[in-house]
Amino acid sequence: MSQAFRLKQSIEDAVIAGEFLPGDRLDEASLAERFGVSRTPIREALLQLGAEGFIDVRPRRGAIVSVPSPTRLFEMFETMAEIESACGRLAARRLTPDNDAAMEAAHRACEIAAREGDSEQYYADNRNFHEAIYRASRNSFLADQAFALHKRLSAYRRIQLRARNRLLQSLQEHAGILEAIRAGDEQLAATRLHDHVLVQGERFSDMVLGLAGDRRSDAAGSRSGTPK
Amino acid sequence: MSQAFRLKQSIEDAVIAGEFLPGDRLDEASLAERFGVSRTPIREALLQLGAEGFIDVRPRRGAIVSVPSPTRLFEMFETMAEIESACGRLAARRLTPDNDAAMEAAHRACEIAAREGDSEQYYADNRNFHEAIYRASRNSFLADQAFALHKRLSAYRRIQLRARNRLLQSLQEHAGILEAIRAGDEQLAATRLHDHVLVQGERFSDMVLGLAGDRRSDAAGSRSGTPK
DNA sequence: AGTTCTAATCTTGCATACAATTACTATATG
DNA sequence: CATATAGTAATTGTATGCAAGATTAGAACT
Incomplete structure (x- = not known):
């Protein structure tokens, strides 16, 4: 299956596991390095997670783990x-x-x-x-x-x-x-x-x-x- | 705001307006041409709509407007x-x-x-x-x-x-x-x-x-x- | 010292290029 | 005539490069 899908799962798991805490920044470049891929599939995974409400992607300002009030x-x-x-x-x-x-x-x-x-x-x-x-x-x-x-x-x-x-x-x-x-x-x-x-x-x-x-x-x- | 977000809205509107009917294929290339952008932001928009359940993105097989049974x-x-x-x-x-x-x-x-x-x-x-x-x-x-x-x-x-x-x-x-x-x-x-x-x-x-x-x-x- | 403006740096957004997979067409074969 | 198959075209997936906005650091000023 496509890499972006796998990455989406991995990032979601990492968030659920508490590896990234609410408020933490999800930097495209470091995630790309960590998973050994380019930024493209990382971006696609992040945007999907954002659409599901799992994380917060703020245009031009990167993604963070949601911090609900x-x-x-x-x-x-x-x-x-x-x-x-x-x-x-x-x-x-x-x-x-x-x-x-x-x-x-x-x-x-x-x-x-x-x-x-x-x-x-x-x-x-x-x-x-x-x-x-x-x-x-x-x-x-x-x-x-x-x-x-x-x-x-x-x-x-x-x-x-x-x-x-x-x-x-x-x-x-x-x-x-x-x-x-x-x-x-x-x-x-x-x-x-x-x-x-x-x-x-x-x-x-x-x-x-x-x-x-x-x-x-x-x-x-x-x-x-x-x-x- | 970012183009991908605008495109997401536009594509969603087109689907809601009935311009694309359930089952219709959402081709990246033609959408890119239609909106005068490259495939990248189109893909990002489609993936987000897919994550929201609005459309169906099947890996390697393109996106279609959802056809619920x-x-x-x-x-x-x-x-x-x-x-x-x-x-x-x-x-x-x-x-x-x-x-x-x-x-x-x-x-x-x-x-x-x-x-x-x-x-x-x-x-x-x-x-x-x-x-x-x-x-x-x-x-x-x-x-x-x-x-x-x-x-x-x-x-x-x-x-x-x-x-x-x-x-x-x-x-x-x-x-x-x-x-x-x-x-x-x-x-x-x-x-x-x-x-x-x-x-x-x-x-x-x-x-x-x-x-x-x-x-x-x-x-x-x-x-x-x-x-x- | 604190504040504000500016410049340098970092990060994201988009386009292009190429690789990999699927879909299609035509040809051959039972 | 239908089916299988091979080759080709079309489409998606990923990488890379560059441009533009955002963040940070530093300097000048009050």
């Missing part, structure tokens, strides 16, 4: 909550044995990770659980939208999961969500998913505000000092 | 319905006088267009009405998502609005939506918006299936026909 970040979580609850509603309406089994398996994996307190593993399994719900909506377009947004928020979600006993609480919420979907209770499934996602957003906002002035206070980075 | 199209409308109803729910919760006035003005404009049976004008005013609701959600990220999807579906919505007396029915639905939002009834606003959008998707699916074998039956499938 606390407000924007909350809006993103709120949107994620709405999309996920839509997935849950549809999943409750259309659940098939296949999808049920997939959610069950993902839930079990989460359980193990949570029991062992392995937050890095839980992070991965949690993602699988949520993706199983997206698929269970049986609307592949909606699921794609959910995937994309989930990826964009992954950096923030990871930080957030490290919080004390959030793992166990998260797991319990998962159980409740599963129960509602299985019962075919669209309304309840939607509400529970909504709250499950939104609580992350709220917690994260608190954290951001709490950390303001700490390491990388600039990253939160509006153009006028400390936010809020 | 009937199933995919229905999924897109269903997703739009979910996103719009989320906007409506939030709007009902957070309505401000400003947003109320904007929706009212857009609704009045729709009323005039509908009364005069001007479907082209109604198409434009209808868009304003929906965008006013997106903004009234007071979640700019969610609103952006709604804008983007609305644009991607615009080609199909336009065709659909030409149907007999759909204009007046649409207008009545708008009135009901507005009423629910003003009453602060989140649930009702969400439901009414959901149905309002989904009925378009259903009608469109019917139309597509009904027209199968008619003009452009090829659009859904191969590249054998000779459109335009």
